[in-house]
Amino acid sequence: MTREPGELRKCRSARAGRFSISSVLLSAFLAGCAPTHPPANKPVPLPATASVQTDAANPLESTDPCAAHMHDISGAMLMCYAVNHRLPERLQDLSTYADADQTLDFTCPVSRQPYVYLPDGIPSPGSDRRLVLYDALPVHNHLRWAILMRPATASQSAAAWVVQIPESVLQGYLTAAIHPVP
Numbered sequence: 629m630t631r632e633p634g635e636l637r638k639c640r641s642a643r644a645g646r647f648s649i650s651s652v653l654l655s656a657f658l659a660g661c662a663p664t665h666p667p668a669n670k671p672v673p674l675p676a677t678a679s680v681q682t683d684a685a686n687p688l689e690s691t692d693p694c695a696a697h698m699h700d701i702s703g704a705m706l707m708c709y710a711v712n713h714r715l716p717e718r719l720q721d722l723s724t725y726a727d728a729d730q731t732l733d734f735t736c737p738v739s740r741q742p743y744v745y746l747p748d749g750i751p752s753p754g755s756d757r758r759l760v761l762y763d764a765l766p767v768h769n770h771l772r773w774a775i776l777m778r779p780a781t782a783s784q785s786a787a788a789w790v791v792q793i794p795e796s797v798l799q800g801y802l803t804a805a806i807h808p809v810p
Contacts, residue, residue: 693737694773695761695790700732700776701743701761702788708785709779715760718743736773739765749777750805756781757789759801766795773799 632672704725705715716722718735719742735742741764749758755780763772771792780786 630782631754674775692768692773694768697723697735697737698735698743698761698773698790700726700730701734702777702790705760705775705777709777713747713780715777717747719743719761724744736763736765736767737757739763739767740779741765742756750801752776752804753799759798760788761791766794772798781783 646692696761701719701722704722707725708716708722723732734745743764744764746760748757749760757776758778760775760777762774766772771794774791774793775788776791777788778784779784
């Protein structure tokens with residue numbers, strides 16, 4: 629069966645239109661999944677008074693393999709959340725959301741201990757961020773690497789931050805989880 633030139637143009641035009649719409653939708657989806665970074669002058673509210681070093685303030689992050697592991701994990705978390713609107717029950721289930729050339733490692737390269745994963749997260753009082761993952765031991769200059777995550781809202785996409793937290797901050801989170809503030 630042969631098509632008339634006008635019919636062929638209509639078919640090509642329809643395919644081009646579908647491709648353009650698909651491209652726009654994919655771009656919008658991926659843009660919504662990109663993590664955002666907190667403003668440099670706005671501190672991260674936490675239950676304890678000790679400070680947290682965020683990725684913009686910590687040059688060790690680019691050379692610390694534990695921080696690199698957590699960045700890879702946080703990317704998979706954001707992709708999983710974008711698809712399912714929640715995190716998986718098991719940390720290992722994030723492996724299916726990693727980049728094709730990436731293998732996620734859920735163990736601290738320094739302590740050799742598995743990361744502590746909290747799929748529901750522990751909320752930070754006064755903040756929309758939740759502690760979802762942290763080092764089992766404070767082996768990074770007496771600090772722990774951790775992932776804070778903000779779930780998506782009607783006006784903001786989900787976001788994740790890899791941060792270093794002192795022991796006092798972690799204990800504040802854990803205490804808040806055991807004794808929540810009404």
